[in-house]
Amino acid sequence: MANxxxxxxxxxxxxxxxxxxxxxxxxxxxxxxFQTKFPSELESRVDRQQFEETMQTLNNLYAEAEKIGGxxxxxxxxxxxxxxxxxxxxxxxxxxxxxxxARFIKEQNEKIYAPLGLLLTDPIExxxxxxxxTIFEDRSISSGR
Amino acid sequence: xxQLGVAEPMRECEYxxxxxxxxxxxxxxxxxxxxxxxxxxxxxxxxxFYCNGRIMMARQTxxxxxxxxxxxxxxxxxxxxxCPFLSVQLTPAIPVIGGVLFVFVLxxxxxxxxxxxxxxxxxxxxxxxxxERQIDVANGSSSGYRPPPRTKEVxxxxxTVKLKYCFTCKIFRPPRASHCSLCDNCVERFDHHCPWVGxxxxxxxxxxxxxxxxxxxxxxxxxFAFVITHVILRSHRQGxxxxxxxxPASVLEVVVCFFSVWSIVGLSxxxxxxxxxxxxxxxxxxxxxxxxxxxxxxxxxxxxxxFTNCCAALCGPLPPxxxxxxxxxxxxxxxxxxxxxGITMYGSTQSQSHMAAATPLMQSEPVILTDxxxxxxxxxxxxxxxxxxxxxxxxxxxxSTPNLSCDNGMLPTRNDHSEAHHHFLTPEEAPSPPGMxxxxxxLGHSHTIQGFxxxxxxxSLHEDSVRGLVKLSSV
Numbered sequence: 323m324a325n326x327x328x329x330x331x332x333x334x335x336x337x338x339x340x341x342x343x344x345x346x347x348x349x350x351x352x353x354x355x356f357q358t359k360f361p362s363e364l365e366s367r368v369d370r371q372q373f374e375e376t377m378q379t380l381n382n383l384y385a386e387a388e389k390i391g392g393x394x395x396x397x398x399x400x401x402x403x404x405x406x407x408x409x410x411x412x413x414x415x416x417x418x419x420x421x422x423x424a425r426f427i428k429e430q431n432e433k434i435y436a437p438l439g440l441l442l443t444d445p446i447e448x449x450x451x452x453x454x455x456t457i458f459e460d461r462s463i464s465s466g467r
Numbered sequence: 468x469x470q471l472g473v474a475e476p477m478r479e480c481e482y483x484x485x486x487x488x489x490x491x492x493x494x495x496x497x498x499x500x501x502x503x504x505x506x507x508x509x510x511x512x513x514x515x516f517y518c519n520g521r522i523m524m525a526r527q528t529x530x531x532x533x534x535x536x537x538x539x540x541x542x543x544x545x546x547x548x549x550c551p552f553l554s555v556q557l558t559p560a561i562p563v564i565g566g567v568l569f570v571f572v573l574x575x576x577x578x579x580x581x582x583x584x585x586x587x588x589x590x591x592x593x594x595x596x597x598x599e600r601q602i603d604v605a606n607g608s609s610s611g612y613r614p615p616p617r618t619k620e621v622x623x624x625x626x627t628v629k630l631k632y633c634f635t636c637k638i639f640r641p642p643r644a645s646h647c648s649l650c651d652n653c654v655e656r657f658d659h660h661c662p663w664v665g666x667x668x669x670x671x672x673x674x675x676x677x678x679x680x681x682x683x684x685x686x687x688x689x690x691f692a693f694v695i696t697h698v699i700l701r702s703h704r705q706g707x708x709x710x711x712x713x714x715p716a717s718v719l720e721v722v723v724c725f726f727s728v729w730s731i732v733g734l735s736x737x738x739x740x741x742x743x744x745x746x747x748x749x750x751x752x753x754x755x756x757x758x759x760x761x762x763x764x765x766x767x768x769x770x771x772x773x774f775t776n777c778c779a780a781l782c783g784p785l786p787p788x789x790x791x792x793x794x795x796x797x798x799x800x801x802x803x804x805x806x807x808x809g810i811t812m813y814g815s816t817q818s819q820s821h822m823a824a825a826t827p828l829m830q831s832e833p834v835i836l837t838d839x840x841x842x843x844x845x846x847x848x849x850x851x852x853x854x855x856x857x858x859x860x861x862x863x864x865x866x867s868t869p870n871l872s873c874d875n876g877m878l879p880t881r882n883d884h885s886e887a888h889h890h891f892l893t894p895e896e897a898p899s900p901p902g903m904x905x906x907x908x909x910l911g912h913s914h915t916i917q918g919f920x921x922x923x924x925x926x927s928l929h930e931d932s933v934r935g936l937v938k939l940s941s942v
Contacts, residue, residue, distance in 0.1 A: 341597065449587055
């Protein structure tokens with residue numbers, strides 16, 4: 323029986339995929355934040371609270387990336403003094419957090435969303451505009467996982 | 468970014484290749500039908516890429532070369548003719564400090580010109596369709612005819628900000644983002660398009676731009692002061708005219724520096740003000756946050772005090788590039804939005820872009836300008852532009868100071884020409900704010916103008932020569 327984990331099987335079974343987009347929330351300014359409003363298309367798929375928790379953690383991670391504080395100033399000054407050549411050997415704080423976010427999304431997909439037939443796409447691949455959620459519907463399974 | 472087909476997310480779910488940037492895992496051998504292209508090769512905006520996608524600039528780079536040449540020549544003359552005398556007579560620290568300033572100027576110039584200013588990638592077709600659907604629902608879908616410009620209102624820190632929909636990029640622009648008609652991209656925290664650095668100035672390269680003009684101010688003043696000192700010292704011994712005969716280069720340097728100082732120092736001062744109040748050139752010119760608009764009008768992005776604003780702008784975290792230039796294009800995935808300004812549209816869009824040159828005001832009204840070159844034929848500008856313009860490039864906008872347009876003019880004739888062209892331009896520019904005359908530099912100029920009439924061959928020739936030039940001096 324086709325397990326939702328085995329997505330290549332899903333492909334062969336002519337899976338339908340539709341996409342839901344969670345847009346950016348600009349109410350706090352230009353910082354990167356996504357709306358935590360639960361999309362109606364996911365009503366039957368995933369627990370509301372679980373989803374909102376995922377989004378909130380994501381938002382917190384982005385806030386951490388863009389945080390302006392002592393550490394970021396230090397990094398900025400150091401970079402300026404070395405004429406930005408330091409970034410040839412070192413990653414910026416933002417990039418480090420982006421990697422963390424990628425790991426987080428992968429983990430969430432593995433543990434929570436893939437079993438439900440959903441897939442979260444890392445927002446960085448959409449230019450930080452949207453969180454794209456792909457809904458897979460397996461035709462061979464009536465309830466659509 | 469690119470559309471991920473159905474198969475793509477499945478591959479991602481194999482959990483071995485989700486990466487921070489690249490959306491193109493390489494392990495899809497069964498998908499390879501055509502040779503892999505890099506994303507910069509399929510980039511929909513009007514940018515030029517060099518060094519296999521590492522360097523990104525605007526299409527018109529002639530003026531940038533002019534800037535570079537001026538800086539190199541003036542500094543070169545200074546180090547060759549004035550420094551030997553000064554280091555002996557005064558102190559060897561002079562060439563050292565000059566050297567440090569010079570290196571810093573060039574470094575920041577290259578960083579500003581070559582980096583991604585904060586371009587927002589265009590929406591994937593699925594995203595665009597989803598947005599359209601939402602908008603139709605909101606408007607009570609009317610079939611066929613396009614409803615009036617779409618806006619969303621958002622309250623930021625107590626101020627109502629309108630988010631505009633960009634028809635080219637098919638996204639709602641984030642606050643402070645604007646669409647640059649010259650580069651045909653939406654840029655985050657768009658400041659202005661600067662022909663002198665050959666790139667837009669936006670979120671990711673604003674600090675480099677600021678440090679460039681600041682260090683260039685210091686360099687210009689430094690050279691100016693010491694060249695004058697040199698001439699005076701020599702005059703004490705030999706008399707003024709003989710001194711000049713001995714160091715003819717000094718005359719050129721003084722002239723160049725004298726005229727540059729006003730514009731560059733003025734521009735630095737203006738941008739210092741902008742940074743301390745956390746505004747963009749765009750917002751300042753439009754008076755978006757000026758108290759004249761209303762008693763309760765204030766800048767919602769400001770951190771409250773000058774120090775924090777400065778620190779945030781100059782030392783804040785550097786966001787990564789959102790466009791993955793060097794990643795590979797998935798051969799089976801459709802591109803987000805087909806390039807609307809390919810070479811075939813050179814003629815019409817060129818006119819539009821010529822209009823739009825350095826003015827932030829233009830960029831902020833993309834609904835009027837974006838794809839739709841609504842401006843009257845600009846070809847007529849070709850004539851008067853030739854030769855003179857690049858200097859100033861900017862006919863002074865009638866209501867604002869020269870500083871408002873990235874005015875690093877280092878050549879003496881700027882003011883004259885700006886007068887001459889001012890009247891010619893203003894009425895034609897009425898639909899849009901007057902801006903830099905786009906005619907590029909003497910270097911690129913003939914190519915530009917001819918490109919106007921014969922886009923394909925001239926532009927590719929120009930492009931080849933430029934590539935050659937850049938590769939020679941490339942990073």
